[in-house]
Amino acid sequence: MDIKTVGIVGAGQMGNGIAHVFALAGYHVLLNDISQEALDRGLAVMRKNLERQVSREKISAEDRDAALARISTTLKLTDLGNSDLIVEAASERETIKTAIFEDLQPHLKPNTILTSNTSSISITRLASRTDRPERFMGLHFMNPVPMMKLVELIRGIATDDDTYQSLLKVVASLGKTAAIAEDFPAFIVNRVLLPMINEAIYTLYEGVGNVQSIDTALKLGAGHPMGPLELADFIGLDTCLAIMHVLHEGLADTKYRPCPLLVKYVDAGWLGRKSGRGFYDYRGETPVPTR
Numbered sequence: 001m002d003i004k005t006v007g008i009v010g011a012g013q014m015g016n017g018i019a020h021v022f023a024l025a026g027y028h029v030l031l032n033d034i035s036q037e038a039l040d041r042g043l044a045v046m047r048k049n050l051e052r053q054v055s056r057e058k059i060s061a062e063d064r065d066a067a068l069a070r071i072s073t074t075l076k077l078t079d080l081g082n083s084d085l086i087v088e089a090a091s092e093r094e095t096i097k098t099a100i101f102e103d104l105q106p107h108l109k110p111n112t113i114l115t116s117n118t119s120s121i122s123i124t125r126l127a128s129r130t131d132r133p134e135r136f137m138g139l140h141f142m143n144p145v146p147m148m149k150l151v152e153l154i155r156g157i158a159t160d161d162d163t164y165q166s167l168l169k170v171v172a173s174l175g176k177t178a179a180i181a182e183d184f185p186a187f188i189v190n191r192v193l194l195p196m197i198n199e200a201i202y203t204l205y206e207g208v209g210n211v212q213s214i215d216t217a218l219k220l221g222a223g224h225p226m227g228p229l230e231l232a233d234f235i236g237l238d239t240c241l242a243i244m245h246v247l248h249e250g251l252a253d254t255k256y257r258p259c260p261l262l263v264k265y266v267d268a269g270w271l272g273r274k275s276g277r278g279f280y281d282y283r284g285e286t287p288v289p290t291r
């Protein structure tokens with residue numbers, strides 16, 4: 001299938017990164033969110049990240065301008081009806097995702113491929129709520145999207161081969177590498193990564209270390225580019241908690257129980273970088289540990 005126009009739902013940190021890489025690869029992008037503020041912020045972040053790529057001589061100024069010219073934004077979900085491919089990147093809540101696909105469905109072309117960037121939710125179940133489970137797949141980008149080379153591809157039980165092959169080509173056209181995961185809770189990356197982050201939060205909760213010592217230990221002791229608490233803040237603590245709930249419920253094993261301290265931070269609205277505070281406080285010039 002020839003994919004030219006991509007509709008992206010959700011202009012948060014993932015949605016804007018996904019729009020960035022599709023536009024740079026020559027696709028026309030229509031970006032939707034429920035809030036104008038999120039759309040404006042998403043565009044501003046894309047401009048900044050494209051600018052950084054120009055200043056580091058990764059792309060030319062012409063590439064940047066052409067990419068920006070290929071991106072439009074809209075508050076109206078139904079404007080995405082002409083897209084050849086939909087990438088849903090709204091908040092990690094199943095009811096939100098299901099409602100988006102239900103609202104979009106009557107306005108879509110029959111062949112349009114539906115994908116979700118979900119970190120953990122069953123692709124088979126999301127697909128089953130649409131009129132085209134055979135043309136539905138998990139297309140899971142990593143954060144920050146312009147930098148990370150991997151895209152996890154997850155087939156639902158009904159996904160057909162044509163959809164799978166089309167998405168393999170899309171991933172290659174973005175200059176990224178696909179890893180194929182079976183449709184089980186949190187797939188591959190987050191099945192491994194999130195229990196590690198949750199364990200780091202338990203380590204903090206139980207007083208084995210403080211924020212600084214835990215992050216320093218994993219960065220310098222295990223060669224991680226970011227400490228696990230810094231990474232949790234980067235992903236978003238609400239998203240981390242949502243993934244742990246899916247693992248805990250979906251695999252029915254207590255080893256996946258979310259740390260009460262993670263729950264407390266989310267209850268406080270301390271969601272990490274995106275809200276200004278999490279395991280670090282980002283409101284000053286340099287991040288300061290909150291524990």
Ligand SMILES: CC(=O)CC(=O)SCCNC(=O)CCNC(=O)[C@H](O)C(C)(C)COP(=O)(O)OP(=O)(O)OC[C@H]1O[C@@H](n2cnc3c(N)ncnc32)[C@H](O)[C@@H]1OP(=O)(O)O
Nearest residue numbers: 049052056058119141142143144146147189190225226235
């Ligand atoms: C939750 C899920 O469902 C799945 C997930 O995504 S889990 C999260 C997966 N992501 C990770 O684990 C990220 C771990 N962190 C890293 O790899 C690195 O810290 C990083 C690549 C983000 C930044 O690297 P760094 O060396 O500390 O920063 P810095 O030297 O300033 O930048 C390195 C590059 O990243 C780019 N970059 C940094 N932050 C960026 C951002 N937020 N957006 C876009 N690009 C960014 C810089 O422009 C720079 O690009 P070049 O190398 O092309 O010049």
Ligand SMILES: NC(=O)C1=CN([C@@H]2O[C@H](COP(=O)(O)OP(=O)(O)OC[C@H]3O[C@@H](n4cnc5c(N)ncnc54)[C@H](OP(=O)(O)O)[C@@H]3O)[C@@H](O)[C@H]2O)C=CC1
Nearest residue numbers: 010012013014033034035038089090091092118119143235
């Ligand atoms: N953060 C990460 O590291 C990664 C996240 N993901 C997944 O990507 C998805 C998005 O995550 P992320 O970008 O971090 O989250 P963010 O919170 O940064 O962004 C989510 C965006 O979706 C918007 N939104 C909520 N409901 C709707 C709706 N009905 N229609 C359109 N937009 C809506 C939100 O608006 P508002 O703020 O107004 O509610 C917000 O702007 C999630 O499924 C997440 O699990 C995948 C890989 C990595």
